[in-house]
Amino acid sequence: MYDYSKLKGKIAEKGYTKCSLSKALKMHPNSLSYRLDNKLEFKQDDMVKICDVLGIKHKDIPVYFFTLQL
Helix, strand or coil, X not given: CECCXXXXXXXXXXXXXXXXXXXXXXXXXXXXXXXXXXXXXXXXXXXXHHHHHHCCCHHHHHHHHXXXXX
């Protein structure tokens, strides 16, 4: 399981809610919630889109999407 706390923090920092971010990504809100709750895996294109919307550098994808929960 992955720790998405840094990603959730960035979402809030940029003024998004899960619902508003899902609209910006053209993704169903449940799909985003399931991924942030470790019920579904993020697809590569989802990661890139999220980074583009939130202003995350692509080289930082591992920090936001692949940090393991302890």
